[in-house]
Amino acid sequence: MPVEVILPKVDMDMTVGTIAAWHAADGDRVEKDAPLFDIETDKAAMEVESPASGFLHHICAEIGAEVTIGTPVAWIYAEGETVGEAPLVFVKRPVFEEVPRDRDEPAAQREDAPTLTDKTRATPAARRLAASEGLDIAEVAGCGPRGRVQAADVERMLKGPEPDRSWQSARGPLNVLYSGGGDGLPIVMIHGFGADGGGWKALEEALPPGHPLFKIELSAHGRSPLSRIDGFRDLAAAVREAFDALQLDCVHLIGHSLGGALALALSATRARKIDGLTLIAPAGLGPEINGDALFGLARATKVESLRPWMQQLVADPGVITERFAKAAMQSRRDANLRAAQHHMAEALFPDGVQAFDMTVALKELDCPARIVWGRRDRMIPWRHALQAPGTVALHLLEDVGHLPHLERPELLAGLMRDLR
Amino acid sequence: MNVQADAVRTLSYAEALREAMDIALGADQRVVLIGEDIGIYGGAFQVTGDLVEKYGEDRVMDMPISELGGAGVAVGAAMTGLRPIFEFQFSDFATLAMEQIVNQAAKVRYMLGGAVSVPLVMRFPAGSGTGAAAQHSQSLEAWFGHVPGLKVVQPATPEDAKGLLLAALEDPDPVMIFEHKLLYKTRGPVPEGAYLTPIGKASLRREGRDLTIVATAIMVQKALEAAEVLAGEGVDAEVIDLRTIRPIDRETVLESVRKTGRLLCVYEAVKTLGIGAEISAMVAESDAFDFLDAPIVRLGGAECPIPYNPDLERAAVPQVADIIAGATDLAQGRT
Numbered sequence: 001m002p003v004e005v006i007l008p009k010v011d012m013d014m015t016v017g018t019i020a021a022w023h024a025a026d027g028d029r030v031e032k033d034a035p036l037f038d039i040e041t042d043k044a045a046m047e048v049e050s051p052a053s054g055f056l057h058h059i060c061a062e063i064g065a066e067v068t069i070g071t072p073v074a075w076i077y078a079e080g081e082t083v084g085e086a087p088l089v090f091v092k093r094p095v096f097e098e099v100p101r102d103r104d105e106p107a108a109q110r111e112d113a114p115t116l117t118d119k120t121r122a123t124p125a126a127r128r129l130a131a132s133e134g135l136d137i138a139e140v141a142g143c144g145p146r147g148r149v150q151a152a153d154v155e156r157m158l159k160g161p162e163p164d165r166s167w168q169s170a171r172g173p174l175n176v177l178y179s180g181g182g183d184g185l186p187i188v189m190i191h192g193f194g195a196d197g198g199g200w201k202a203l204e205e206a207l208p209p210g211h212p213l214f215k216i217e218l219s220a221h222g223r224s225p226l227s228r229i230d231g232f233r234d235l236a237a238a239v240r241e242a243f244d245a246l247q248l249d250c251v252h253l254i255g256h257s258l259g260g261a262l263a264l265a266l267s268a269t270r271a272r273k274i275d276g277l278t279l280i281a282p283a284g285l286g287p288e289i290n291g292d293a294l295f296g297l298a299r300a301t302k303v304e305s306l307r308p309w310m311q312q313l314v315a316d317p318g319v320i321t322e323r324f325a326k327a328a329m330q331s332r333r334d335a336n337l338r339a340a341q342h343h344m345a346e347a348l349f350p351d352g353v354q355a356f357d358m359t360v361a362l363k364e365l366d367c368p369a370r371i372v373w374g375r376r377d378r379m380i381p382w383r384h385a386l387q388a389p390g391t392v393a394l395h396l397l398e399d400v401g402h403l404p405h406l407e408r409p410e411l412l413a414g415l416m417r418d419l420r
Numbered sequence: 421m422n423v424q425a426d427a428v429r430t431l432s433y434a435e436a437l438r439e440a441m442d443i444a445l446g447a448d449q450r451v452v453l454i455g456e457d458i459g460i461y462g463g464a465f466q467v468t469g470d471l472v473e474k475y476g477e478d479r480v481m482d483m484p485i486s487e488l489g490g491a492g493v494a495v496g497a498a499m500t501g502l503r504p505i506f507e508f509q510f511s512d513f514a515t516l517a518m519e520q521i522v523n524q525a526a527k528v529r530y531m532l533g534g535a536v537s538v539p540l541v542m543r544f545p546a547g548s549g550t551g552a553a554a555q556h557s558q559s560l561e562a563w564f565g566h567v568p569g570l571k572v573v574q575p576a577t578p579e580d581a582k583g584l585l586l587a588a589l590e591d592p593d594p595v596m597i598f599e600h601k602l603l604y605k606t607r608g609p610v611p612e613g614a615y616l617t618p619i620g621k622a623s624l625r626r627e628g629r630d631l632t633i634v635a636t637a638i639m640v641q642k643a644l645e646a647a648e649v650l651a652g653e654g655v656d657a658e659v660i661d662l663r664t665i666r667p668i669d670r671e672t673v674l675e676s677v678r679k680t681g682r683l684l685c686v687y688e689a690v691k692t693l694g695i696g697a698e699i700s701a702m703v704a705e706s707d708a709f710d711f712l713d714a715p716i717v718r719l720g721g722a723e724c725p726i727p728y729n730p731d732l733e734r735a736a737v738p739q740v741a742d743i744i745a746g747a748t749d750l751a752q753g754r755t
Binding site: 123124125126127128143144145150151152 | 681709711714
């Protein structure tokens with residue numbers, strides 16, 4: 001029996017396909033799995049492989065012919081098999097065509113019908129509470145099943161972001177969250193622009209235990225005061241003052257992005273107190289920065305506008321789920337905070353350019369240091385890392401974006417396992 | 421004064437019912453007990469006990485084995501001035517007396533323009549758990565809750581068993597009392613003398629913040645047991661004993677849901693088309709809807725006749741562990 005060659009269904013809503021090309025002619029020898037013909041649908045062009053080895057006969061769909069899926073278009077005969085008349089073709093009409101076309105479309109497909117996707121899943125109690133507080137339910141990140149917004153989510157948003165219970169705030173010009181005893185080397189962390197102390201969570205959990213952790217929150221970020229920052233020097237001074245207030249003798253410093261530049265600035269003035277340095281995609285090593293994303297993030301007032309820019313921060317956009325974006329938007333609810341950050345962005349990155357240069361501080365570093373950078377960083381080019389002198393270790397990570405501490409916390413913590 | 425005498429007196433549920441009937445028989449000559457084997461034998465579940473010895477066979481009357489006939493006698497007696505208490509051996513046998521209950525007792529007052537009423541009390545040993553299998557273990561109360569003209573109560577404690585039976589006797593219309601068989605031997609405080617537990621009024625058995633459990637009959641006891649375990653796990657459950665399913669106490673349920681935002685209905689009858697659906701709809705149709713912070717959850721009996729195998733019999737109705745699991749998921753926002 002010859003083997004039927006049928007027109008396959010290659011995408012979900014395909015009903016017919018057009019033969020675009022034959023790679024073999026009637027009577028040719030064909031090999032199983034070798035390309036046999038091409039089809040075009042209204043969406044795509046596809047190569048179809050031969051279902052068997054043998055000789056091709058009875059091609060019944062010419063190039064350009066529109067063929068219903070499942071219909072035989074040719075037959076393949078085994079070597080030595082007698083080639084007779086083309087077999088009869090019984091085409092079973094696809095089921096979907098039996099549905100009368102003039103039927104009413106389901107409500108969900110009508111244009112005026114509200115679609116479920118633009119509806120927020122929220123409990124009546126959450127809606128009532130949000131409405132009474134003048135809050136848009138769509139802005140609330142739902143922690144219930146399938147992302148459902150429950151009353152507690154609205155309450156949490158109304159209360160504002162809450163620091164982890166084990167974290168306390170230290171006195172000083174900036175908010176510093178610290179946690180944990182242990183006699184390991186204290187670690188001081190400085191986050192990047194638009195983030196806050198909460199952004200370190202994944203890395204914290206991966207770091208070896210026993211190190212007291214100090215998270216400095218930048219001006220107009222997290223719970224730090226909304227002070228006006230007119231330039232990098234202002235911000236570096238505030239960080240220095242906050243660091244001094246901690247009265248630590250010897251620390252390991254981690255800085256991300258803008259925090260990396262600030263860590264370099266701190267190393268320059270407090271060299272004796274810095275035992276080592278981990279710079280994650282640090283700013284200040286070249287003029288280029290993704291200004292669109294930077295100002296887009298600073299301006300965003302809605303989850304819909306924030307999320308696409310957040311997705312620029314990571315290699316895999318799937319990491320930035322809607323829930324994650326909603327949570328980030330929650331911490332940016334305060335219009336004054338957004339305005340202060342926007343002002344800061346204009347001062348630090350005028351015209352989308354890094355207006356401060358830390359390459360000298362990097363070259364003069366007097367302590368062991370490493371730079372960790374994702375090769376798919378779309379905010380700051382990873383090649384800025386090449387400014388580093390040979391004494392600085394470079395870890396240039398494949399398939400990682402601008403947030404290695406979020407995208408690969410275990411890997412990053414692994415690099416730091418030699419901490420005293 | 422003797423302090424010991426003031427201590428709370430406890431009776432079993434069956435004893436409390438007997439005491440109510442004793443009080444009524446003693447106080448009102450119109451009260452008669454009618455049923456199968458309620459005389460010398462003392463009732464299928466020994467609820468009437470020795471009342472026949474005290475009041476005689478004219479007041480405590482054994483009937484032939486015909487539920488339809490007996491119920492007809494009781495309806496007629498009620499219409500003509502007596503205050504009969506009719507005992508069914510098993511609530512399942514109400515099916516044999518449907519005509520008298522649904523078409524006569526429930527309708528007569530309406531069809532005779534209020535000229536006649538049927539002050540009939542019917543008692544039904546109900547529910548599963550005794551290994552009595554499919555024809556002797558059902559919970560059919562919701563069937564009758566669907567009939568205007570009937571009142572349906574499900575006491576969950578000895579105190580309410582007595583109070584609701586006395587209240588039923590005061591009521592001018594037919595009242596059906598569903599007594600869960602596993603409750604008969606449970607003990608609890610029961611006040612002395614005559615008192616009435618209002619028909620149509622639920623009882624808040626336990627206050628809580630996190631969720632409302634509305635339960636009926638023996639499920640009240642299971643829910644209270646579950647609530648104690650839940651309290652140890654940080655879930656503060658409020659437990660409402662519905663007590664009456666017709667007329668239902670809407671406001672007590674709604675007020676609780678407005679407070680907790682979460683509702684779990686627990687009942688032994690088959691889950692589908694049951695009392696849980698009624699309570700759920702009642703909340704959904706009310707202003708309390710806006711306070712719901714999770715989908716409503718119903719725990720009811722399995723969609724099958726009650727099995728004879730004791731393990732399957734237990735599995736066919738909600739147990740304490742099921743209530744704990746359901747309430748925990750609900751309170752922690754996992755539903």
